[in-house]
Amino acid sequence: MTDEQEKTAAEPIRVGVLGARGRMGLEVCKAVDAATDMDLVAMVDQGDWLFNASDAGAEVVVDFTTPDVVMDNLHWCIDQGISAVVGTTGFTEQRLDRVRGWLERKPGVGVVIAPNFGIGAVLMMQFAARAARHFESVEIVEQHHPRKLDAPSGTATHTARLIAQARAEAGLGPVPDATKDEVAGARGADIDGVRVHAVRATGLVAHQEVLFGTVGETLTIRHDSYDRASFMPGVLLAVRAVRNRPGLTIGLDALLD
Numbered sequence: 708m709t710d711e712q713e714k715t716a717a718e719p720i721r722v723g724v725l726g727a728r729g730r731m732g733l734e735v736c737k738a739v740d741a742a743t744d745m746d747l748v749a750m751v752d753q754g755d756w757l758f759n760a761s762d763a764g765a766e767v768v769v770d771f772t773t774p775d776v777v778m779d780n781l782h783w784c785i786d787q788g789i790s791a792v793v794g795t796t797g798f799t800e801q802r803l804d805r806v807r808g809w810l811e812r813k814p815g816v817g818v819v820i821a822p823n824f825g826i827g828a829v830l831m832m833q834f835a836a837r838a839a840r841h842f843e844s845v846e847i848v849e850q851h852h853p854r855k856l857d858a859p860s861g862t863a864t865h866t867a868r869l870i871a872q873a874r875a876e877a878g879l880g881p882v883p884d885a886t887k888d889e890v891a892g893a894r895g896a897d898i899d900g901v902r903v904h905a906v907r908a909t910g911l912v913a914h915q916e917v918l919f920g921t922v923g924e925t926l927t928i929r930h931d932s933y934d935r936a937s938f939m940p941g942v943l944l945a946v947r948a949v950r951n952r953p954g955l956t957i958g959l960d961a962l963l964d
């Protein structure tokens with residue numbers, strides 16, 4: 708066992724939470740606090756000083772903030788040599804490339820960015836990617852609480868990209884659709900050729916259906932998060948893994964294998 712491995716085995720991981728007063732942040736603070744192998748050393752929200760996290764000796768920062776601040780937070784963490792677990796949405800390919808660039812200059816730092824930390828949601832995306840090449844039609848319906856700031860969800864966008872990639876690899880053409888949009892938006896957003904519909908309603912938390920169709924049959928793959936506690940096993944898994952995964956990891960898939 709190396710010195711670093713011994714340290715990892717013996718000492719609790721010092722964790723800071725950004726967005727600590729938000730819906731997810733509060734849940735993460737609770738989960739980290741309850742984990743015997745972690746110490747919650749900093750809770751940072753809007754208006755607080757990011758240096759609270761480094762001053763407190765955070766080794767891993769968990770970010771559940773907003774798409775407009777997450778890049779600055781992440782750049783700061785990487786500069787400070789702090790590994791990060793990020794659930795905040797809004798990561799385009801361009802943003803991911805910028806993160807890779809920052810990480811090149813800090814080779815020891817790990818970052819895990821996951822569009823969804825729910826284990827069931829990760830499996831739903833994997834099943835959807837697997838089914839994609841067998842069906843000529845596919846649409847995604849995501850459903851969330853009405854205080855969600857972005858649409859479509861990060862999960863739906865990621866799922867659409869996975870499906871589009873699987874369809875391209877299988878040589879499938881465009882999804883058949885003769886409909887002319889009489890009202891803008893009636894057919895949802897188009898993400899890499901996959902239609903995505905976003906529903907917002909009080910009472911919902913986070914839900915997604917992927918509907919596949921081919922001649923004579925349909926297949927619906929559905930996932931429901933009824934409580935934000937559903938994301939915590941995935942968040943804690945990433946916190947435990949991130950320091951041993953230098954560079955950028957996207958999604959939880961590699962951590963679950």
Ligand SMILES: NC(=O)C1=CN([C@@H]2O[C@H](COP(=O)(O)OP(=O)(O)OC[C@H]3O[C@@H](n4cnc5c(N)ncnc54)[C@H](O)[C@@H]3O)[C@@H](O)[C@H]2O)C=CC1
Pocket residue numbers: 725726727728729730731732751752753754771772773774776793794795796797821822823824825861938
């Ligand atoms: N990957 C996943 O599994 C999940 C991702 N999310 C995503 O996480 C993000 C947060 O979601 P919620 O907790 O529902 O939102 P929220 O609005 O309840 O929480 C965001 C928090 O970030 C704080 N904040 C804003 N700017 C900040 C800054 N510069 N530094 C520190 N804190 C700052 C806000 O004051 C607020 O307390 C969203 O992008 C959402 O889509 C949400 C659930 C699961």
Ligand SMILES: O=C(O)C1=N[C@H](C(=O)O)C[C@H](O)C1
Pocket residue numbers: 796822823824851855856859860861862863912913914
């Ligand atoms: O804002 C949310 O609530 C959620 N955001 C993530 C997303 O946009 O996919 C994950 C989950 O759907 C909950």
